[in-house]
Structures are given as C-alpha cells and as structure tokens.
Amino acid sequence: MPEYCQIERWDGGACESVIAWLAGSAGRPASVNGAVWLLVFCDDGASLGAVEELAGSLTPHKLLELRLFGPESELLIWRGDKGLRGRMLRDAGSAAAAGPLRPSDEARLLLEKTGSGERLRVRHYYEQDECTGAVRIAASRLVGISAEGA
Secondary structure, three states: OOOOEEEEEEOHHHHHHHHHHHHOOOOOOHHHOOOOEEEEEEOOEEEEEEHHHHOOOOOHHHEEEEEEEOOOEEEEEEEEOOEEEEEEEEEOOOOOOOOOOOOEEEEEEEEEEOOEEEEEEEEEEEEEOOOOOOEEEEEEEEEEEEEOOO
16 A cells, blocks of 8 residues: 555545535534545446536436545545445555655646636555655555646
C-alpha cells in the first residue's frame, strides 16, 4: 500500500447508502461529508459537477460508476457482476515530506467553455519496489476541478 494514502474497501450496503442519498431518497452519509464534486457514469451518459448541483438526480438502476471527491478523499463506487463495490482513498501522512514517494498532483484539461478551460486535478500516490528500488504509481484519485491556471 502506498505510504501517503489509506485505502478502505466498501461493501454493498455502504455503497447503497450513498446512492440513496444521490438519488434523493436519503440524507447525506457522514462518510462523504468532505466530497465537493461528483463524476458519475450511467447507462445513458455521464455527469460531472458540484455535489450540491447533482445530488438528487441519480437514477440508481442506470449507475455504472461514480466518484465523489474533494481535497482529502475520493469514494469510487462501481457496479460489478456481484452488485455494488466501493473503495475510499484518503490522504495519510504529511504530503509536505520530501522524497520520491511523496504524492504528486497534475491537472488535465477537461473542456473549453467561453474561452476559459476547466482542469480536473488528479493526485498520484507512489510505492517503491523493495528489490529494484523502482518507483511507480500505486493509486490515483480525483481531487477537484479548477479554472485554467488556478
């Protein structure tokens, strides 16, 4: 497991509580209080936006995958052959530490709107092979959306 993050598996019941909230039939679970953004893939399309704008609009039976994310964590839920699965990826440790295993952020251009692009910020966590010393990306998560240059 990468040094600077914690990965927690979620069972179907925990995933269902989040989906019920996003469908508008339950309150917001405390476990996702830090989530600011939602990226959801369904049978009939994809949506990306602020949680407040999209909560209540999810059609549960059409869900393929969703990501609830913010500065400190990302919840990924997906539909598999055996039902819903999930994982929470959280920052752990001091990201201010130096060294090759320190998390790194990058920004990817999402779209162009009226001349100002938006960027999807992604954080990568690294691990080092004990035998070779090679460093590789072990996990990645979405962090936020910002205006170009921000």
